Amino acid sequence: MNAAIRPISLTTPFPVGAVNAFLLREDPVTLVDVGPKLPDVWEGLADGLRKAGCEWRDIEFVVVTHPHVDHHGLLPRVLEASGATALVHPDAERRVLTPRLAAESDAMYFEPFLTASGVPEEIRALIAEHQRLLQEYVDGVDEVKTVEIGARLELGGREWRVLDTPGHSSGHLSLFDEEEGDLIAGDHLLPHISSNALLEAPRHPGGERARSLIVYMEALKMVAALPVKTVYPGHGEVFTGAAELVERRLRGYERRCSQLLGWLGERPHTVFELVRRMFPRLSRGNWFLAVSEIVGHLDVLQAQGQVGIEERRGLWYYRVGPGREVRSAAQSG
């Protein structure tokens, strides 16, 4: 681990556990991610800076790896204390500036999507409530600076290349120092859990939604091809062996795709029927993750031409072989 990159572990109330911020100690002093909006997290961050011999006003840049509340919730307070400039992926700008508006437009998209996916009303309500509660851990900011993908940024005394690593979240960037082989990866690559490629609403109403798992797998392969030595992840310990981990993850997706294909060979299923079959014992907070997981794998199979969708009584049924396309619904917004 490079001593100039100091992890600051921050506790969160989320199932994923603690989140890592990283302090790049050299000039220009840079903080990567800040944690959710909670008093304890603020204290933890302040404590981490103190231990590194840093003050708030030393920080010149705050990089947000991706627009999830556990990574950028505290941003307004950090910017106010430090006077730093926030750097974000262009596709993350809207969510960092106006997280609540973005969440509202997501909710409007998800309701009919989940209905057609066969998700019962009480579970749709749980999902909506869960998404709404997340907004308590975040505030928007007035201004951010977007960074160009592929740009080289001088941060913490080194040159970092900005990588586009979407899939877990759109607007997800990673920072790569080619000379040292250091990758600050956000949630793109985590050591002990597989990052969820989360279902997302289209960026513009009526547009295409991102095929999260497909773009995630592509971004994983891109990272595996780089000379990465050490990964600084958004959760868990700093680790090595990125390429092997990517291989393992990709094999896991293949296995799950075959399993789904086997079930669809028996009879057509809705997304929710597949969720039930794949995850018979789900806890309250995990419905959205489970739906994302199934939709992601179905997207992969559909892109390979292995499954299609048919609409019956307002529900989308996935079946083996190409179905009648339901462009207006499953395909777009």
Ligand SMILES: [Zn+2]
């Ligand atoms: Zn995340």
Ligand SMILES: [Zn+2]
């Ligand atoms: Zn996270």
